[in-house]
Amino acid sequence: MSRITQNQEAGSSFVRSMLAGHSALGIAFAALILLVCFSGTVAVFHEELLRWEEPDAPLVTNADDVVIQRTLDHIVAKAREDQALHEVTLRLPRAELPRLSAEYHDHDSGKEAHWYADADGNLTRPQVEGWTEFMRRHHYSFHGGSWGIYLVGISGVALLSLVMSGIISHPRIFRDAFSLRLGGSRRLQEADIHNRLSVWGLPFHIAISLSGAFLGLAGLVTLVLAYAAYNGDTEKAILAVLGPQATEDERPAPIPAVAPMLAQMWERAPDARPVFLHIDHVGTAGQMAMIAAHDPHQLAYTDRYRFDAAGKLIWVGGYDKGTVGMQTLAAMQPLHFGSFGGLPVKLAYGVLGIAICLVTSTGITIWLARRRDRGNPAPHWERVWAAIFWGQPIAFTVSALTALAAGWPPIPVFWASTLAVLALAALRWEAALLSFRLRLVTALLLVLLAVSHGLRWQGAGDPMMWWIDGALLLAAGAIGLTLAWQWKGGTALAQTGRA
Amino acid sequence: MTWMAGLGFVLSAAALAGFRLAWARQDQARWAALALGIALVLATLWAWSMAAGAEVGIPLGITCLCLAGYLFVGANMEIRPARARRVTATPEERKPKFGRGVVRFILAGPLGAVASIGIGIAVAMQAPMVEQTRLVIGATLVPLVWAGCMAWTLCDGRVIRSAMVLSGTAIAGYAVALLPLLFKGTV
Numbered sequence: 224m225s226r227i228t229q230n231q232e233a234g235s236s237f238v239r240s241m242l243a244g245h246s247a248l249g250i251a252f253a254a255l256i257l258l259v260c261f262s263g264t265v266a267v268f269h270e271e272l273l274r275w276e277e278p279d280a281p282l283v284t285n286a287d288d289v290v291i292q293r294t295l296d297h298i299v300a301k302a303r304e305d306q307a308l309h310e311v312t313l314r315l316p317r318a319e320l321p322r323l324s325a326e327y328h329d330h331d332s333g334k335e336a337h338w339y340a341d342a343d344g345n346l347t348r349p350q351v352e353g354w355t356e357f358m359r360r361h362h363y364s365f366h367g368g369s370w371g372i373y374l375v376g377i378s379g380v381a382l383l384s385l386v387m388s389g390i391i392s393h394p395r396i397f398r399d400a401f402s403l404r405l406g407g408s409r410r411l412q413e414a415d416i417h418n419r420l421s422v423w424g425l426p427f428h429i430a431i432s433l434s435g436a437f438l439g440l441a442g443l444v445t446l447v448l449a450y451a452a453y454n455g456d457t458e459k460a461i462l463a464v465l466g467p468q469a470t471e472d473e474r475p476a477p478i479p480a481v482a483p484m485l486a487q488m489w490e491r492a493p494d495a496r497p498v499f500l501h502i503d504h505v506g507t508a509g510q511m512a513m514i515a516a517h518d519p520h521q522l523a524y525t526d527r528y529r530f531d532a533a534g535k536l537i538w539v540g541g542y543d544k545g546t547v548g549m550q551t552l553a554a555m556q557p558l559h560f561g562s563f564g565g566l567p568v569k570l571a572y573g574v575l576g577i578a579i580c581l582v583t584s585t586g587i588t589i590w591l592a593r594r595r596d597r598g599n600p601a602p603h604w605e606r607v608w609a610a611i612f613w614g615q616p617i618a619f620t621v622s623a624l625t626a627l628a629a630g631w632p633p634i635p636v637f638w639a640s641t642l643a644v645l646a647l648a649a650l651r652w653e654a655a656l657l658s659f660r661l662r663l664v665t666a667l668l669l670v671l672l673a674v675s676h677g678l679r680w681q682g683a684g685d686p687m688m689w690w691i692d693g694a695l696l697l698a699a700g701a702i703g704l705t706l707a708w709q710w711k712g713g714t715a716l717a718q719t720g721r722a
Numbered sequence: 723m724t725w726m727a728g729l730g731f732v733l734s735a736a737a738l739a740g741f742r743l744a745w746a747r748q749d750q751a752r753w754a755a756l757a758l759g760i761a762l763v764l765a766t767l768w769a770w771s772m773a774a775g776a777e778v779g780i781p782l783g784i785t786c787l788c789l790a791g792y793l794f795v796g797a798n799m800e801i802r803p804a805r806a807r808r809v810t811a812t813p814e815e816r817k818p819k820f821g822r823g824v825v826r827f828i829l830a831g832p833l834g835a836v837a838s839i840g841i842g843i844a845v846a847m848q849a850p851m852v853e854q855t856r857l858v859i860g861a862t863l864v865p866l867v868w869a870g871c872m873a874w875t876l877c878d879g880r881v882i883r884s885a886m887v888l889s890g891t892a893i894a895g896y897a898v899a900l901l902p903l904l905f906k907g908t909v
Contacts, residue, residue, distance in 0.1 A: 240877050240878065240879045243877070244875075245876075245877070247826075247876055248872065248873075380865050381872065383866070384870070384876075385873075387869060392877070398745075400741070400745055400791075400795075401741075401742055402800075403796070404800050405801050405802065406802035406803060407803070419792075419795045423788055423792050424791075426784045426785075426787075427784075427785065433865060436865030436869070437861065437865055440864065441861060444839070444842060444864045447843070448842060451847065451899065452843065452847045460857065463853050463854055463857060464854055464858070519778075520774070520778065521775075521777055522777040541854075545854070546855045547855045547858075548851070548856065548858035548859060549858070551855075551862060552858045563778050564781075564785075568782065571788075571789055572785075574789060574792070575789075578792070
């Protein structure tokens with residue numbers, strides 16, 4: 224046997240082995256990755272959805288130091304009234320979220336409250352912790368606390384691993400970079416969609432999987448690294464990265480004034496715009512204030528400025544212009560959520576997010592189609608996968624509908640809807656028929672959500688609600704088009720699973 | 723700034739057109755088109771950096787190139803007539819064996835995590851960087867190395883080999899982290 228033939232065989236065996244590993248890992252993690260990626264795609268728009276959910280909250284486009292001070296005084300008074308003065312946070316208006324809100328939280332009693340303020344800094348109405356917050360936390364942790372966060376982090380590791388093995392196991396992936404053949408062979412069609420969306424979305428896939436895994440595992444990893452590098456002194460590690468924290472000195476002390484703190488911050492960063500103000504151990508000698516501010520020329524969502532009990536600037540995070548480590552840390556969140564370029568980048572992340580959901584789905588449908596091609600079909604798994612994929616938009620829409628219309632808690636509604644759709648896989652419908660019906664249900668639910676929301680809030684002042692309702696109708700229309708296309712029999716799309 | 727962003731859009735489309743040309747040609751011209759495409763990618767990143775600063779502009783440019791890639795693929799879409807399903811020969815899959823599956827899971831999961839944390843600790847403790855950078859880079863390497871270990875373990879046909887590589891990685895990581903401390907007598 225010639226050396227060239229031997230090398231070719233070795234290469235082919237290596238690729239086959241890689242492909243087998245890629246398939247095994249994909250099959251093991253597909254459902255989890257889909258859940259995380261779909262919720263992440265929705266979570267990119269959490270600020271817009273927050274506005275959509277409560278379009279009657281006061282619109283505040285700007286808050287100067289007088290307004291911020293007044294809001295701070297009001298929320299401190301509320302917290303005192305409630306005997307829950309421990310930490311307070313003010314979220315200041317930005318272009319993406321023109322709202323001024325304030326909240327307090329007391330660790331010991333567990334009491335907390337969230338308020339909206341008007342343009343004068345008066346607290347006008349409580350903030351509803353509703354569907355958007357559910358959706359955001361669902362993406363962070365599936366509402367499973369630390370273990371949920373770690374699970375999401377592990378799904379990021381698996382996704383990153385799939386990206387690595389995917390590139391290595393597809394030697395023609397770049398050579399076929401522009402081929403997209405729909406119809407014809409089912410397996411070829413799914414492979415083309417999978418590979419094309421993967422190769423052109425590659426930088427995005429690496430960025431979100433690495434940053435997602437980092438953010439998900441940060442708590443655990445920091446603990447381990449701190450234990451090893453600082454002999455178990457995690458506080459020292461936190462001090463190195465997050466800066467000084469409030470101390471346990473309970474003697475009463477005046478709360479530092481806002482204006483001088485802002486002036487000190489602007490001395491360092493004249494272009495920065497404050498995003499939030501947080502004071503821990505409020506009104507005690509151990510209190511610590513922090514202002515987070517965004518510089519439009521920096522990737523970091525915010526840099527952090529910490530002030531001592533007297534309101535003197537004592538620490539700057541360096542997220543904007545500090546060490547490589549701090550800038551890397553600060554880049555993780557904006558890169559993960561697409562919060563570095565306003566609405567256009569969010570829309571791009573929305574498209575790329577849908578693409579990664581399709582990559583995940585087609586990975587499974589390729590495996591299912593391959594089984595069919597071998598004469599070993601798995602119709603039950605085809606139905607299960609269709610139910611898992613379409614269960615996500617259905618469950619999100621149903622939970623939003625019931626939360627907005629009847630105030631039902633989104634968590635049980637979401638999981639009940641997911642399980643109900645999954646149970647449909649037990650019916651012996653062909654997977655393509657199940658998929659067709661689930662798409663139809665999704666489209667109808669989206670229309671119902673948009674129309675009911677529009678009717679309920681037609682007098683509200685935030686125009687964002689109409690954009691979101693319009694987007695929901697647009698999504699329903701797009702799904703409707705795919706249904707019409709399939710109904711006419713225009714292509715051979717959709718014999719199994721998702722499509 | 724706005725026109726530089728516009729230029730960024732145009733250059734990203736031009737870069738993709740270069741790649742598309744390289745992909746379609748079989749002769750020597752493909753290499754010239756490929757080089758042109760790469761040059762235009764760099765020009766795209768430059769234009770976006772001019773528009774929004776390098777830190778924001780480079781991710782913006784890369785996002786723009788991803789979307790342009792999808793548009794070019796969509797434009798190249800080919801609809802074929804539906805074909806009746808038939809049983810065909812497809813690449814062989816590895817036959818699943820329960821015992822090997824469990825071993826691979828242990829290697830890719832817990833042992834991969836231990837090995838990657840070892841590397842993370844080594845960097846966090848010994849890398850010649852400032853403290854914050856050591857910690858953050860060490861923490862970033864953990865998911866990256868773990869993902870690599872996972873890919874390696876699941877793809878390597880020989881379980882023993884991947885077990886040895888992962889164990890070796892873990893031992894090397896902890897040795898790099900702890901041996902200097904032993905020599906200094908601080909452990």
